[in-house]
Amino acid sequence: MLSILINAYACSPHMGSEPGMAWNWCINLAKYCELHIITEGEFRDKIETTLPTLPQGKNMHFYYNPVSDEIRKMCWNQGDWRFYKYYKKWQWETYLMAKDICKQNHINILHQLNMIGFREPGYLWKIPNIPFVWGPIGGLKQFPTAYLEGCGLKMKLFNHIKNIINIAQIKYDKRVNKAFNRADLLISSIPDSYKAIKKYKDLESIIIPETGCFDIQENIVKNFKDECLHIMWVGKFDFRKQLPLALQILKKTQNPKLHLDIYGTGNDKQVQEVHDLAEKLQLNQSVTWHGNQPNKVIIEAMKKAHIFLFTSISEDTSTVVLEAVSNQLPVVCFDACGMGYVINEKVGRKIILSNPKQSINDFAKVLNELENDRNLLTEMAKNCKERQLELSWNRKAQQMIELYKQAIQQ
Numbered sequence: 001m002l003s004i005l006i007n008a009y010a011c012s013p014h015m016g017s018e019p020g021m022a023w024n025w026c027i028n029l030a031k032y033c034e035l036h037i038i039t040e041g042e043f044r045d046k047i048e049t050t051l052p053t054l055p056q057g058k059n060m061h062f063y064y065n066p067v068s069d070e071i072r073k074m075c076w077n078q079g080d081w082r083f084y085k086y087y088k089k090w091q092w093e094t095y096l097m098a099k100d101i102c103k104q105n106h107i108n109i110l111h112q113l114n115m116i117g118f119r120e121p122g123y124l125w126k127i128p129n130i131p132f133v134w135g136p137i138g139g140l141k142q143f144p145t146a147y148l149e150g151c152g153l154k155m156k157l158f159n160h161i162k163n164i165i166n167i168a169q170i171k172y173d174k175r176v177n178k179a180f181n182r183a184d185l186l187i188s189s190i191p192d193s194y195k196a197i198k199k200y201k202d203l204e205s206i207i208i209p210e211t212g213c214f215d216i217q218e219n220i221v222k223n224f225k226d227e228c229l230h231i232m233w234v235g236k237f238d239f240r241k242q243l244p245l246a247l248q249i250l251k252k253t254q255n256p257k258l259h260l261d262i263y264g265t266g267n268d269k270q271v272q273e274v275h276d277l278a279e280k281l282q283l284n285q286s287v288t289w290h291g292n293q294p295n296k297v298i299i300e301a302m303k304k305a306h307i308f309l310f311t312s313i314s315e316d317t318s319t320v321v322l323e324a325v326s327n328q329l330p331v332v333c334f335d336a337c338g339m340g341y342v343i344n345e346k347v348g349r350k351i352i353l354s355n356p357k358q359s360i361n362d363f364a365k366v367l368n369e370l371e372n373d374r375n376l377l378t379e380m381a382k383n384c385k386e387r388q389l390e391l392s393w394n395r396k397a398q399q400m401i402e403l404y405k406q407a408i409q410q
Helices: 017-029 041-053 055-059 069-076 083-104 153-172 174-182 191-201 243-253 268-280 295-304 319-326 337-342 356-372 374-390 393-409
Strands: 003-008 034-039 060-064 109-114 132-137 185-188 229-234 258-263 287-291 307-310 331-334 348-351
Touching: 003 017, 003 083, 017 034, 017 109, 017 319, 017 393, 034 041, 034 083, 041 055, 041 060, 055 060, 069 083, 109 393, 132 174, 132 191, 132 393, 153 174, 153 191, 174 191, 185 191, 185 393, 191 337, 229 243, 229 295, 229 356, 243 258, 243 268, 243 356, 258 295, 295 319, 307 319, 307 356, 319 331, 319 337, 319 374, 331 337, 331 356, 348 356, 356 374
Parallel strands: 003 034, 003 109, 034 060, 109 132, 132 185, 229 258, 229 307, 258 287, 307 331, 331 348
Antiparallel strands: none
């Protein structure tokens, strides 16, 4: 059995985002190999409560490198650049822990798993004579600036500067370059990452989305013959998610048989802005605001909904899109980022990134076409089961094990 040392800053059961991503990779990899996992201590209680309940738990050995509550708040406050100073220090301390683990155990692979952003590669690559795997690597996409129309000056400057910094870092950052050059295997989270690594580093990578589908055995039966089709939208009310675009799309359809169910929330200003827009567009009878709901409520809603509308323009692979596929919910999204890779014509429809006006027209046209062809929606829902298996966590783990073996044989 292979023995893998994994660096996963954020790792926790029963969560989404980075912590849930790392946890699901680990519990599925542990079916096939022994894992030594270094993580931050914020979710230690959850890990140690859950671990004994898993058959593969005996193959998972956790080591904790905790930080202060203040640093944890910085981590989850997106845009707080102060965090990277402490994160770099955490990575160095983790490297020292990793060296000790390697002395005490026979380690076959060093795997830098998360956080997935390329700008912090950690230091596992400094450990000699053991194959180094990095990825899934994300954070390399360029923000589509055409969609900054209507936002404030601060947001425009932030995203323009971030685009510039991303290119500068992958081209010139010495530690990032050393990690890229040392890696025996690079894994890209989305096609944008693959293209950037190929363009700026002239290196090959394997595309494996950072998150996966759960194996849901339940036989979900949807009724697409309902008079009104329920379109589901889930997310924070931040700029990347483009909720105002979704509202304008619904208005553009001019279709009384479409109803938008919105799950999520934002700060007071964001909430007020989208409610005002819905009123301005005279959509109050066509929209239901469900607020922030637990994941189990979201999942139950997915089983009953007819279409999942995902208008985000800048992220890697969203867990909620894969949850929609797992619950046999056809997806309509942009042909970009991770969703553009995981959604195909069998389970949904994709809209090319262009500009807000064109996108509103394109999305509205697709939604009206699907509302008018209920048999197609029924077929898409059935096809989701096959796509769910293709994107399943277990299949990803099996693929990773084969890649580990190839890295060892190089």
